[in-house]
Amino acid sequence: MSTMAPIARNALSALRIAIVAPSLDILGGQGVQARSLAQALGSDGFEVLFIPVNPRFPQGLRWLRRVPVARTLLNQCLYLAKLFKLRHADVVHVYSASYWSFLLAPAPAILVSRWFGKPVILNYHSGEAEDHLATWGLRVHPWLRRVDEIVVPSVYLQNVFARHGYRARVVRNIIDTSGFHYRERSQLRPRLLSNRNLEAHYGIGTTLKAFALLRKQWPQARLKVAGYGSERARLEEWVRSERLDGVEFVGRIEPEAMPRLYDEADIFVNASVIDNQPISILEAFAAGLPVVSTPVGDIPAMLRNQQNGTLVPRDDPSAMAAAIILLLDAPGEAVTMARNARAEVEQYTWAEVRSAWTDLYRNQSEAAAPL
Template sequence: MPDVAPARKVRVCLIGPSLDIVGGQSVQLQRLLVGLGESDHLEVSFLPVNPRLPGALRVLQRVKYVRTIVTSIAYGASLVRAARTNDVLHAFSASYWSYILAPLPAMLIGRLWGRATVLNYHSGEADDHLSTWKRTAVPTMRRFATRIVVPSGYLVHVFGSFGLSAEAISNSVPIEMLPYRRRKRLLPRFLSNRNLEPLYNVACTVRAFALVQRKFPDASLVIAGDGRERVALELLVSELQLSNVTFMGRVPPNGMGAHYEQADIYFNSPNIDNMPLSILEAFACGLPVVSSNAGGIPFLVTSGTNGVLVERNDHEAMAAAALHLLDEPAVALSLADAARAECESKYTWPHVQRAWESLYLSLAPAC
């Protein structure tokens, strides 16, 4: 933290997806909005990138293509108002077109008004995004972002490989709101809670579970989440003749605690990822983690220390790891205890709060 606090509160506008959209970015945005709202040094507001139009104009947002145009116009007008009244525009970012439509206009308008801009990039697809869009993404980030912040050392490395300086401020996990249980005895009860999209490769989890169920016929798998792959995954469950597989659909963040508490092993098998909140939440709940080694996950999970990592798309290795934990509950408990301790020491709100406050206050002189 700077030695001298500013004469007035630094006004920060958080810009990102609407809070009624379930996803990692919206969850982190909500936590920042609530937590930083209690700061003595900051005045924090929120601007959705997908504003809901009032009255009869909302009908236009139901028309394909038209909704993109009218929503972008409304978003742009909101950005101009935010730039007039705030010192720092903090824009959450995903990849590809999402970057063009949401954080890029925020950074452009912010810099036109002489405001500090923070690009908070969360996507595990950063390497491909910056490679394939290097004539647009890289130069605009370099020119219009005052600071680039990412949630993991993995993305710091990715951005650095494109000549972009980024700093890491980790995601936070509200351990006081999650059910913690030391699992001295494991039952074959598995949980997956990633969106059902191709990059998260939930099919690998299903196939791993199939191998586990050969040894433990009463094993169960809860799949919380929804997406384009749901029908294909339900067909896969049927083809493999699996039992005790439950598709929960989309679960709001405040509803996930019960599912963590009821599970005994957390399965995670993405092909592309960054710093999944779900792993941190599993850590906080005392749930041993078996995951692929995609993207930034090895920056979170040290295999054999606080979880188990396997190669991407290797369902046999996932199943073998899970069976080992079931056969050796003391090993599983040791991994889970280490994960919980790491969660407490790195990813709780006080640690994250100090990092964000220090960043904003360092930008205040330029505001």
């Protein structure tokens, strides 16, 4: 476990770090990562100013969340007002996705930070980076050139940025493994878990089709689908139309309840077609679940086939079902892969990434300090 000398730690702890990111009112990877980082920095004595890109509406105006254009306008007004708090920060850490989300959230934060003369770290997380950087031109590149540092969680994204002429630093995502109960499943049951939001690029439809094939050989199999999103109604209708038993859509699960969800399952499945470094796979590693996943984004670097998980081609329900059946038929091999995955996930703990963030904050703060 990495440690910091007392003098250096006291100096760093005096820094004020502003984190601009989604709150957990939008349950997703960025919000979870931002909260984890803020909590870790706070426990180390840093002063953390959290600015949500999705501020809560005043009570009398919360109904506007159901009105598309109006909610965006009000959200931006409230968000821009909160950005003036950045004048109190020593370093501004901005979480970023792609496309319109980039323009609505990171871009204003970059602009206001520059106005106040604050160093800006852009922490880019989207698996859609290649298309975003290739097709959005003046809507993305001028902003990228105005930040002091681009940080990404994976070598996969680092390579994407390099292809577009940017130097990006890799700092892995964070997971608190102590929150998860590691359990070896020597008796592997056909209890599957999918924990991705219900959007097209996460391939939940492929997962459901694979499960339907699995049920033909393992009729007692069960699948819990956690998450929410625009695809839910269509996916539920498909399950009804196929008369597919054993599927439970459990909806939004708060982070505090997530460990129990993993503990109740025996196999984790992921069929995403666009991705980066999924927190859900790291959580499965921490809980001891063998993982079957498609090899997109940074997943092949996280999950080495037949060593700490199983990789299957994207958009291939038959291959996914076959991989699950192999695990069920060879639980000893599944346990070995789960053990390897549990060792792998230690690279993503705060103890391992702490110095990467604290050194970066210190360097940016010192570079911005007046001579």
